[in-house]
Amino acid sequence: MRDGELSALRVRLNNALAASGLAKSQLAVRAGRSRSIVYQAPRDGDPAPAPSPHSPKPSTSP
Known part of the structure; x- marks a missing residue:
């Protein structure tokens, strides 16, 4: 995930939390x-959290 996308997320x-x-x-x-x-997850300057081993795998379809 790029920095701009991560900041927007x-x-x-x-x-949403507020x-x-x-x-x-x-x-x-x-x-x-x-x-x-x-x-x-929402803290600036931190890397994106790693997905949980139980999280669904991202789709690889085009």
């Missing part, structure tokens, strides 16, 4: 993800 994640009214720990429970992923 982080903005969208932060906006609009939901949920705490990050609540979001982690609802999403079935670890708290560390939810806390790290």
